[in-house]
Amino acid sequence: xALERTVGRLTLYRRLLNEQVAGGVENLRSHQLxxxxxxxxxxxRRDLMQIGYDGSPKRGYDVKKLLxxxxxxxxxxxxxxxxxxxxxxxxxALLSYFIGRRPHLSIVAAFDTDPQLSGRVIYGCRCxxxxxxxxxxxxxxxxxxxxxxxxxxxxxxADRLVQxxxxxxxxxxxxxxxxxxxxxxxxxxxxxxxxxxxxFSREAACETACERKN
Amino acid sequence: xALERTVGRLTLYRRLLNEQVAGGVENLRSHQLxxxxxxxxxxxRRDLMQIGYDGSPKRGYDVKKLLxxxxxxxxxxxxxxxxxxxxxxxxxALLSYFIGRRPHLSIVAAFDTDPQLSGRVIYGCRCxxxxxxxxxxxxxxxxxxxxxxxxxxxxxxADRLVQxxxxxxxxxxxxxxxxxxxxxxxxxxxxxxxxxxxxFSREAACETACERKN
DNA sequence: TATGTTTTGTGAAAGTTGTAACGATTGGCT
DNA sequence: AGCCAATCGTTACAACTTTCACAAAACATA
Ligand SMILES: NC(=O)c1ccc[n+]([C@@H]2O[C@H](COP(=O)([O-])OP(=O)(O)OC[C@H]3O[C@@H](n4cnc5c(N)ncnc54)[C@H](O)[C@@H]3O)[C@@H](O)[C@H]2O)c1
Ligand SMILES: NC(=O)c1ccc[n+]([C@@H]2O[C@H](COP(=O)([O-])OP(=O)(O)OC[C@H]3O[C@@H](n4cnc5c(N)ncnc54)[C@H](O)[C@@H]3O)[C@@H](O)[C@H]2O)c1
Numbered sequence: 001x002a003l004e005r006t007v008g009r010l011t012l013y014r015r016l017l018n019e020q021v022a023g024g025v026e027n028l029r030s031h032q033l034x035x036x037x038x039x040x041x042x043x044x045r046r047d048l049m050q051i052g053y054d055g056s057p058k059r060g061y062d063v064k065k066l067l068x069x070x071x072x073x074x075x076x077x078x079x080x081x082x083x084x085x086x087x088x089x090x091x092x093a094l095l096s097y098f099i100g101r102r103p104h105l106s107i108v109a110a111f112d113t114d115p116q117l118s119g120r121v122i123y124g125c126r127c128x129x130x131x132x133x134x135x136x137x138x139x140x141x142x143x144x145x146x147x148x149x150x151x152x153x154x155x156x157x158a159d160r161l162v163q164x165x166x167x168x169x170x171x172x173x174x175x176x177x178x179x180x181x182x183x184x185x186x187x188x189x190x191x192x193x194x195x196x197x198x199x200f201s202r203e204a205a206c207e208t209a210c211e212r213k214n
Numbered sequence: 215x216a217l218e219r220t221v222g223r224l225t226l227y228r229r230l231l232n233e234q235v236a237g238g239v240e241n242l243r244s245h246q247l248x249x250x251x252x253x254x255x256x257x258x259r260r261d262l263m264q265i266g267y268d269g270s271p272k273r274g275y276d277v278k279k280l281l282x283x284x285x286x287x288x289x290x291x292x293x294x295x296x297x298x299x300x301x302x303x304x305x306x307a308l309l310s311y312f313i314g315r316r317p318h319l320s321i322v323a324a325f326d327t328d329p330q331l332s333g334r335v336i337y338g339c340r341c342x343x344x345x346x347x348x349x350x351x352x353x354x355x356x357x358x359x360x361x362x363x364x365x366x367x368x369x370x371x372a373d374r375l376v377q378x379x380x381x382x383x384x385x386x387x388x389x390x391x392x393x394x395x396x397x398x399x400x401x402x403x404x405x406x407x408x409x410x411x412x413x414f415s416r417e418a419a420c421e422t423a424c425e426r427k428n
Numbered sequence: 429t430a431t432g433t434t435t436t437g438t439g440a441a442a443g444t445t446g447t448a449a450c451g452a453t454t455g456g457c458t
Numbered sequence: 459a460g461c462c463a464a465t466c467g468t469t470a471c472a473a474c475t476t477t478c479a480c481a482a483a484a485c486a487t488a
Pocket of ligand 2: 093301387
């Protein structure tokens with residue numbers, strides 16, 4: 001999947017530009033945006049190249065017009081609706097954060113097997129029992145799903161999601177999901193991430209120690 | 215930072231192997247491990263090459279010995295201790311999941327500015343007020359930190375962490391952290407991830423539609 | 429208008445990651 | 459023992475990503 005990193009950063013640029021435009025900024029240079037995004041100016045320019053928006057030398061980018069281009073590139077015109085699967089500790093944290101934040105990409109339904117949760121509204125989102133999955137997915141035209149259920153339930157659930165029109169999955173369960181190749185899956189394995197940090201924090205300490213020797 | 219992906223997958227292999235060894239499996243082939251990890255057999259062999267463990271043709275890998283090699287490669291001998299910064303919705307989810315799970319990499323202290331939380335024990339982890347940060351970091355020899363505070367507080371906090379011996383940060387705040395180059399930072403930007411899924415779920419649908427035309 | 433400075437867009441180089449190909453080794457089988 | 463099929467480690471290659479380098483464009487200034 002080409003351009004994956006670039007698309008990720010484009011969404012970041014958009015967020016940063018929204019802050020800027022709210023602050024009344026009209027023009028921004030690549031290096032200014034880069035500083036806010038924590039990347040290099042060249043990378044910003046190269047990323048923006050992908051969406052075909054041309055800045056002006058010396059003046060930089062017109063923030064409003066650039067935002068419009070980003071919106072055109074990144075967003076589905078009618079918006080996209082998201083379902084949350086698994087309203088446990090992680091699922092609730094995600095709900096609390098994402099609900100009401102992005103109009104064009106909003107969580108419109110949650111699902112959980114726990115009968116205690118069925119019918120309740122959590123952080124403003126209706127929680128359904130799992131047997132309503134098919135109906136709700138179709139009725140709300142949901143194409144994106146967040147999987148935050150225990151690993152043992154994830155694959156079976158993914159199958160049902162894909163069968164009912166879901167095209168992309170953000171997966172927090174620490175197992176790989178087998179899905180057709182046209183379905184996009186982003187795995188977030190927090191255990192892996194934490195262990196990676198632990199490894200490279202050690203590594204970094206080592207490297208600097210080694211460098212001192214040379 | 216070379217080998218970043220590989221190190222991530224090595225931690226995954228370890229988890230999978232631990233499950234296998236618990237089930238009594240003594241030997242495993244690269245393609246078996248690959249299937250469980252959701253990667254190719256070549257990649258498994260390639261990754262394991264890095265740690266210098268030699269399997270045997272026809273018999274595969276000795277699970278116990280391989281685990282020992284992985285442990286040797288991935289773990290700090292005395293273990294590593296982790297601090298959690300920010301015990302909000304996300305922080306609590308992380309605590310509930312990570313507490314007591316990995317002996318060699320355990321969250322030993324949490325911090326939050328909310329006075330309601332100070333002194334409480336949440337999911338078995340003591341929550342400290344922020345002015346105890348320096349003392350606790352040093353007393354417990356903490357080298358890894360998880361940042362789950364609001365974005366505005368993240369940079370200042372990161373500075374304090376680095377000044378007190380933290381070498382790696384798992385950052386959930388949606389801003390880049392400026393830290394010395396020898397400090398390892400892994401950013402987890404959930405908004406970016408979700409938007410990426412939304413984009414490529416759309417893209418995938420497009421591509422297949424286009425392919426049908428050709 | 430000419431000149432200088434800043435910034436952009438982009439081709440080319442470098443670096444990183446994933447995939448394919450293949451000789452070498454092992455264990456099973458006759 | 460000799461052969462075969464399976465598996466491993468490794469080198470070579472391909473794809474993707476980031477960085478470097480620089481011409482062209484825009485504005486300021488004289
Ligand atoms: N919390 C974390 O920080 C963390 C870290 C790493 C990985 N994960 C992974 O994320 C997932 C969720 O973690 P969590 O901490 O929220 O777990 P949790 O146990 O708190 O929540 C899981 C929820 O899923 C529901 N559930 C179970 N089976 C279901 C099904 N078939 N369909 C729908 N809902 C179902 C449960 O009722 C529960 O509410 C797990 O796979 C976990 O391994 C979480
Ligand atoms: N919850 C999510 O799903 C989600 C998604 C994307 C990003 N994030 C990011 O993760 C971070 C935490 O999110 P959350 O949902 O848990 O927010 P939250 O508001 O629920 O929790 C933040 C916690 O940090 C504490 N805090 C504030 N300032 C602090 C400081 N200086 N030092 C220590 N603690 C401090 C607050 O008291 C609170 O308990 C935020 O930066 C947020 O942008 C969260």
